[in-house]
Amino acid sequence: MSGHSKWNNIKRKKEKTDGARAKIFTKIGRELAVAVKEGGSADPAANSKLKDVIAKAKANNVPNDNIERIIKKAAGEGNSNAYESITYEGYGPAGVAVIVECLTDNRNRTAGDVRHYFDKFGGNLGQMGCVGFMFTQKGVIVVDLEDRDPDELMMDALDAGADDFDAGEDAAEVTTSPENFTAVCDALEKKGYKFISADVAQVPSTTTALTDPDQLVQMGKLLDALDDDDDVQNAWHTLENEEDLDR
Secondary structure (H helix, E strand, O other), X not given: OOHHHHHHHHHHHXXXXXXXXXXXXXXXXXXXXXXXXXXXXXXOOOOHHHHHHHHHXXXXXXXXXXHHHHHHHHHOOOOOOOOEEEEEEEEOHHHOEEXXXXXXXXXXXXXXXXXXXXXXXXXXXXXXXXXHHHEEEEEXXXXXXXXXXXXXXXXHHHHHOOOEEEEOOOEEEEEEOHHHHHHHHHHHHHOOOOEXXXXXXXXXXXXXXXXXXXXXXXXXXXXXXXXXXXXXXXXXEOEOOHHHOOO
């Protein structure tokens, strides 16, 4: 993302409403449960995927009691939810690339809903691989710089194994390899840094700026529809000027 867009998006993340946070907690809870099932263990030391999702949950201020309760429930015999991971790829207005990551207990419902959103808001759903090559998976940790020295954070992050560092006025973005994501999160958390967000993200290698107001409106509606869908965990995209969306 461009620097200007990045810091506006981070500011918006800090200002999320309680309702939005509740939705995030629900989606992360589902992710935790699936990580336990797919990894075959409720022990994060033996389940790297679960360890990553726990780091993400903590970064989003999910209480430890909630995390532990979800993991115990997922590991128990009584939990029969059979969620599966599905990824869709497509194009928004003017060819903006979009990757949609879902967890669903009904593949047909989710596929139909996602296709409907793309069709309704000026895009089209494509085949697997049609846009994936435009993205690279990276750990992305956004740190609140309130009362913290960005130079000190940079050194702490790089010492912990981060690959890159980019500071704005109020926040900084720390980038890691997927393999080092949890270790860097743990190291920064122990040093008292506060996270705005943390996730293993799909980061675009190139971006597209939309200048047509109608296309911006449609793109905003597409992303909102995806965000509001309970089955959608993440919607990654190549839109450069996200701060201009009418949302």
